[in-house]
Amino acid sequence: MHVRTSFRAVLALVAAAGLSAATLTTVAHADDPARADDTVAAAAPGDIVSSEPSAFHPLPGQPTHTKAWKVHYRSTTAKGTPNTVSGTVIVPQDGRTGPRPLITYAVGTVGVGDHCAPSAGFPRGTTVEANLIQQLTLRGWAVAVTDYEGLGTPGDHTYTVGRAAGHAVLDAARAAIRLPGTGLSKDSPVGIMGYSQGGQATSWAAELHGSYAPDLKVKGTATGGVPGDLMKVADFNDGGYGSGLVFMAAIGQNAAFPELRLDSYLNSAGRSLIGALRNSCVADGSVLGSFKKIRDMTTRNPLEQPDWQQRLRDSRVGTRAPDAPVYLYHALADELIPYGIGRQVRTDWCARGANVEWHTVPLGEHVSGVVTQSPLAARWLAERFSGKPVRGNC
Numbered sequence: 001m002h003v004r005t006s007f008r009a010v011l012a013l014v015a016a017a018g019l020s021a022a023t024l025t026t027v028a029h030a031d032d033p034a035r036a037d038d039t040v041a042a043a044a045p046g047d048i049v050s051s052e053p054s055a056f057h058p059l060p061g062q063p064t065h066t067k068a069w070k071v072h073y074r075s076t077t078a079k080g081t082p083n084t085v086s087g088t089v090i091v092p093q094d095g096r097t098g099p100r101p102l103i104t105y106a107v108g109t110v111g112v113g114d115h116c117a118p119s120a121g122f123p124r125g126t127t128v129e130a131n132l133i134q135q136l137t138l139r140g141w142a143v144a145v146t147d148y149e150g151l152g153t154p155g156d157h158t159y160t161v162g163r164a165a166g167h168a169v170l171d172a173a174r175a176a177i178r179l180p181g182t183g184l185s186k187d188s189p190v191g192i193m194g195y196s197q198g199g200q201a202t203s204w205a206a207e208l209h210g211s212y213a214p215d216l217k218v219k220g221t222a223t224g225g226v227p228g229d230l231m232k233v234a235d236f237n238d239g240g241y242g243s244g245l246v247f248m249a250a251i252g253q254n255a256a257f258p259e260l261r262l263d264s265y266l267n268s269a270g271r272s273l274i275g276a277l278r279n280s281c282v283a284d285g286s287v288l289g290s291f292k293k294i295r296d297m298t299t300r301n302p303l304e305q306p307d308w309q310q311r312l313r314d315s316r317v318g319t320r321a322p323d324a325p326v327y328l329y330h331a332l333a334d335e336l337i338p339y340g341i342g343r344q345v346r347t348d349w350c351a352r353g354a355n356v357e358w359h360t361v362p363l364g365e366h367v368s369g370v371v372t373q374s375p376l377a378a379r380w381l382a383e384r385f386s387g388k389p390v391r392g393n394c
Contacts, residue, residue: 043074045167045213046174049084056090057125058134066137067091070119073175076212077149078164078256078314085168086153087146088119089176091183092137101219101385102142102184104173105133106194106201108225108370110151111281112159112248117152118145132374136193139382142184144176148201150255156278159252160197160230162315166204169194170213177216191381192221195370196337199226200315203345206322220384221322222377224329224361225369227337228317228345234294234303242336244289248277250302257311262302270297318348322355325390327380329359331369350394357392 043049049072056068068090075085091100107129110116121127122145136143146168150157158164169192177184192209194202206221227233234246251274254262266274273292277285294301302308326349330342339360346358357380361369384390 043082045074045076045082046171046178047074048175048178049073051179054088054119055123056088056130056133056137057122058127058130060125062125064134064137065093067093067181068122069179069181071175071179072153073171075149075171076164076167078158078161078167083149084153085146085149085171086117086119086151087144087168087172087175088122089179089182090122090133090137090143090145092140092142094140096140096183099185099188100140100142100183101189101191101381102144102173102176103136103191103193103381104144104146104169104176104205105129105136106146106148106165106169106192106198106205108194108196108198109159109245109248109282111283111285112151112157112251112277113279113281114152116281117147119147119152129370132370135375135378139378141191142176142182142188144172146172146201156251156255158256160200160227160249160315161252161256162200162204162317163208164256165197165201166208167212169201169205170209170216173216174213186215187217189385190216190218191384192218192223193377193381194223195374196225196227196366199223200228200317203228203317203322204315206324206326207317207320210323218324220325220327220381220390222327222381224342224373224377225331225334225337225366226317226328226342226345228341228348230312230315231303231309232341233337234312236338237336239291239293241286241290243292243294244277244286245282245336246294247273247289247292247297248285250274251278253308253311260302260308260311265298265300265302267297267299273297318345318352321349321352325355325357325384325392327357327359327377329361329369329373329377331361331364331366333364334366334369336366346394354394355390355392356394357390358394 054068054070202223
């Protein structure tokens with residue numbers, strides 16, 4: 001299942017990386033699930049449930065000349081039912097009065113504990129990818145960052161569930177456009193961007209755009225390190241230093257599909273591990289779960305069961321063509337999501353007629369892939385906003 005980084009890389013990035021009263025925009029309160037659910041049931045995807053002022057700091061206290069809001073917005077689960085997702089909307093305060101592009105940004109794995117959500121870290125300057133997001137705000141672009149389903153809201157995070165993540169990414173853009181005070185409109189050009197877990201989420205958003213959110217003026221998607229086949233990613237990482245993220249993914253699949261009954265497969269060691277992971281972020285969760293095999297944590301392997309296999313297949317990337325151009329990249333030496341898995345996404349999309357610009361990252365590994373490619377991906381999105389032709393290489 002989906003993974004994001006090795007411990008040494010996570011810890012290095014964490015080391016490098018370093019609310020005020022709510023203004024409600026509907027009658028629902030984010031901290032009152034009953035009232036929020038009532039509003040969500042009657043609202044449209046992307047509608048604001050609540051908003052409050054926030055702040056965006058890549059490092060603690062670092063000024064960014066932006067205005068930020070934490071939002072709760074209406075989205076849709078993998079099963080098609082209404083839910084509420086949290087996120088952050090960030091707008092540069094640069095005096096711009098003309099049209100402003102919007103990026104809906106999906107972060108890589110942060111963990112499954114609510115305190116790991118990007119919206120929780122932005123005000124403190126502790127969200128690792130904030131440095132990459134600042135590259136976008138410095139271009140004058142607004143950015144919407146989803147927390148994903150269940151990360152910062154009630155229930156377990158539906159980690160690695162592709163359809164739920166795609167909905168959350170698209171609805172974050174809708175929420176940003178509908179939020180008063182952003183200067184955005186329904187005609188704002190939209191770019192989709194993410195890597196690793198965010199690569200799965202943005203790939204799904206790209207595939208779902210035409211059917212789920214055709215109102216968004218999506219100009220392109222920049223996505224990388226995509227865990228396109230969760231079964232292959234799980235097999236590759238079982239018992240390795242990325243195995244903790246496999247168990248996090250089991251939590252996520254079970255959250256979306258409780259009929260999978262994860263707890264019924266766990267032995268005492270497995271129950272202890274899953275309990276700890278539910279409150280962990282990526283750095284400590286990776287350490288807790290490292291070098292553990294599924295067979296040692298279970299009485300029988302759920303990934304050998306048809307219902308689990310089907311749900312993982314349901315999250316596969318590449319089964320439909322994105323309707324806007326895609327910039328797709330993968331590190332040749334990716335130690336967590338094998339290069340061949342990312343390349344298969346390219347093959348599948350190209351076979352379905354998608355407009356794909358594919359890039360192999362020849363040097364580096366999983367985390368360095370996003371660090372080195374992020375400026376290039378942003379430049380590619382800038383070309384889409386300016387209407388330049390796409391150099392697809394299918």
